[in-house]
Amino acid sequence: MDTSDAMRQKMIDEVLAAPPGGDGAAREAALRAWERLANHLSPLIGETALCAMYARARHVTFPDMHPSPAMRELRSTALLLDQLATQLASMAPQAGADFNRAMLQSFTRLLSGLIGEALTVRLMNTAWTDRSCGKST
Numbered sequence: 001m002d003t004s005d006a007m008r009q010k011m012i013d014e015v016l017a018a019p020p021g022g023d024g025a026a027r028e029a030a031l032r033a034w035e036r037l038a039n040h041l042s043p044l045i046g047e048t049a050l051c052a053m054y055a056r057a058r059h060v061t062f063p064d065m066h067p068s069p070a071m072r073e074l075r076s077t078a079l080l081l082d083q084l085a086t087q088l089a090s091m092a093p094q095a096g097a098d099f100n101r102a103m104l105q106s107f108t109r110l111l112s113g114l115i116g117e118a119l120t121v122r123l124m125n126t127a128w129t130d131r132s133c134g135k136s137t
Helices: 003-015 020-043 047-061 078-091 091-113 117-128
Strands: none
Touching: 003 020, 003 091, 003 117, 020 047, 020 078, 020 091, 020 117, 047 078, 047 091, 078 091, 091 117
Protein backbone atom coordinates (compact mmCIF):
# COMPACT_ATOMS: atom_id res chain seq x y z
CA MET A 1 0.00 0.00 0.00
CA ASP A 2 1.53 3.33 -1.00
CA THR A 3 1.21 6.48 1.10
CA SER A 4 -1.75 7.82 -0.88
CA ASP A 5 -3.68 4.58 -0.36
CA ALA A 6 -2.71 4.68 3.31
CA MET A 7 -4.00 8.25 3.68
CA ARG A 8 -7.32 7.42 2.06
CA GLN A 9 -7.55 4.22 4.13
CA LYS A 10 -7.01 6.20 7.34
CA MET A 11 -9.78 8.62 6.41
CA ILE A 12 -12.13 5.73 5.60
CA ASP A 13 -11.29 4.03 8.90
CA GLU A 14 -12.05 7.25 10.79
CA VAL A 15 -15.39 7.88 9.09
CA LEU A 16 -16.46 4.25 9.59
CA ALA A 17 -15.24 3.93 13.18
CA ALA A 18 -17.82 1.93 15.12
CA PRO A 19 -20.33 4.42 16.49
CA PRO A 20 -22.20 3.66 19.70
CA GLY A 21 -25.53 2.02 19.03
CA GLY A 22 -24.62 -1.31 17.51
CA ASP A 23 -25.17 -2.68 14.03
CA GLY A 24 -27.95 -0.28 13.02
CA ALA A 25 -25.78 2.72 13.89
CA ALA A 26 -22.88 1.24 11.92
CA ARG A 27 -25.11 0.82 8.83
CA GLU A 28 -26.33 4.40 9.21
CA ALA A 29 -22.73 5.64 9.46
CA ALA A 30 -21.88 3.71 6.29
CA LEU A 31 -24.80 5.24 4.41
CA ARG A 32 -24.03 8.71 5.77
CA ALA A 33 -20.41 8.42 4.53
CA TRP A 34 -21.64 7.66 1.01
CA GLU A 35 -24.33 10.33 1.14
CA ARG A 36 -21.89 13.03 2.21
CA LEU A 37 -19.32 11.95 -0.38
CA ALA A 38 -22.02 11.94 -3.08
CA ASN A 39 -23.28 15.37 -2.03
CA HIS A 40 -19.81 16.83 -2.54
CA LEU A 41 -18.92 14.87 -5.67
CA SER A 42 -22.19 15.02 -7.64
CA PRO A 43 -21.92 18.75 -8.42
CA LEU A 44 -18.47 18.10 -9.90
CA ILE A 45 -19.12 15.03 -12.04
CA GLY A 46 -22.91 14.57 -12.00
CA GLU A 47 -25.08 11.88 -10.47
CA THR A 48 -24.91 9.57 -13.48
CA ALA A 49 -21.10 9.58 -13.44
CA LEU A 50 -21.07 9.04 -9.68
CA CYS A 51 -23.39 6.04 -10.07
CA ALA A 52 -21.26 4.68 -12.91
CA MET A 53 -18.14 4.99 -10.74
CA TYR A 54 -19.93 3.19 -7.90
CA ALA A 55 -20.97 0.38 -10.26
CA ARG A 56 -17.40 0.17 -11.59
CA ALA A 57 -15.96 0.04 -8.07
CA ARG A 58 -18.42 -2.74 -7.23
CA HIS A 59 -17.47 -4.70 -10.34
CA VAL A 60 -13.72 -4.28 -9.73
CA THR A 61 -13.98 -5.14 -6.03
CA PHE A 62 -16.52 -7.97 -6.25
CA PRO A 63 -16.35 -9.36 -9.81
CA ASP A 64 -18.32 -12.49 -8.86
CA MET A 65 -21.22 -10.49 -7.39
CA HIS A 66 -23.74 -10.18 -10.20
CA PRO A 67 -25.47 -6.81 -10.37
CA SER A 68 -29.20 -6.71 -9.83
CA PRO A 69 -31.38 -5.12 -12.51
CA ALA A 70 -31.76 -2.12 -10.17
CA MET A 71 -27.96 -1.77 -9.99
CA ARG A 72 -27.71 -1.66 -13.78
CA GLU A 73 -30.26 1.16 -13.91
CA LEU A 74 -28.70 3.44 -11.28
CA ARG A 75 -28.86 7.05 -12.41
CA SER A 76 -29.39 8.98 -9.18
CA THR A 77 -27.73 9.27 -5.80
CA ALA A 78 -31.05 8.53 -4.07
CA LEU A 79 -31.39 5.22 -5.91
CA LEU A 80 -27.74 4.38 -5.23
CA LEU A 81 -28.20 4.99 -1.50
CA ASP A 82 -31.44 2.96 -1.47
CA GLN A 83 -29.69 0.09 -3.25
CA LEU A 84 -26.76 0.25 -0.82
CA ALA A 85 -29.11 0.33 2.20
CA THR A 86 -30.92 -2.75 0.90
CA GLN A 87 -27.62 -4.53 0.25
CA LEU A 88 -26.21 -3.74 3.70
CA ALA A 89 -29.46 -4.76 5.42
CA SER A 90 -29.35 -8.13 3.67
CA MET A 91 -25.83 -8.89 4.95
CA ALA A 92 -24.53 -9.98 8.32
CA PRO A 93 -23.18 -6.92 10.17
CA GLN A 94 -19.49 -7.77 9.74
CA ALA A 95 -19.96 -8.76 6.09
CA GLY A 96 -21.76 -5.47 5.46
CA ALA A 97 -18.99 -3.50 7.16
CA ASP A 98 -16.34 -5.33 5.13
CA PHE A 99 -18.30 -4.80 1.91
CA ASN A 100 -18.73 -1.09 2.59
CA ARG A 101 -15.06 -0.55 3.51
CA ALA A 102 -13.90 -2.36 0.37
CA MET A 103 -16.31 -0.33 -1.76
CA LEU A 104 -15.11 2.99 -0.31
CA GLN A 105 -11.49 1.95 -0.85
CA SER A 106 -12.13 0.97 -4.46
CA PHE A 107 -14.32 4.00 -5.20
CA THR A 108 -11.81 6.48 -3.81
CA ARG A 109 -8.96 4.75 -5.67
CA LEU A 110 -10.92 5.12 -8.92
CA LEU A 111 -11.73 8.72 -8.05
CA SER A 112 -8.07 9.43 -7.37
CA GLY A 113 -7.18 8.08 -10.80
CA LEU A 114 -9.77 10.38 -12.34
CA ILE A 115 -9.24 13.68 -10.50
CA GLY A 116 -5.90 13.17 -8.75
CA GLU A 117 -4.88 12.22 -5.24
CA ALA A 118 -4.74 15.73 -3.76
CA LEU A 119 -8.25 16.65 -4.90
CA THR A 120 -9.63 13.26 -3.82
CA VAL A 121 -8.21 13.64 -0.31
CA ARG A 122 -9.46 17.21 -0.07
CA LEU A 123 -12.92 16.15 -1.24
CA MET A 124 -13.02 13.26 1.26
CA ASN A 125 -11.89 15.56 4.05
CA THR A 126 -14.48 18.20 3.18
CA ALA A 127 -17.27 15.64 2.86
CA TRP A 128 -16.48 13.82 6.07
CA THR A 129 -15.49 16.62 8.42
CA ASP A 130 -18.21 18.03 10.63
CA ARG A 131 -17.56 21.75 10.39
CA SER A 132 -19.40 22.53 13.61
CA CYS A 133 -17.00 20.63 15.83
CA GLY A 134 -14.04 19.78 13.59
CA LYS A 135 -14.56 16.02 13.92
CA SER A 136 -14.95 13.34 11.31
CA THR A 137 -18.43 11.94 10.94
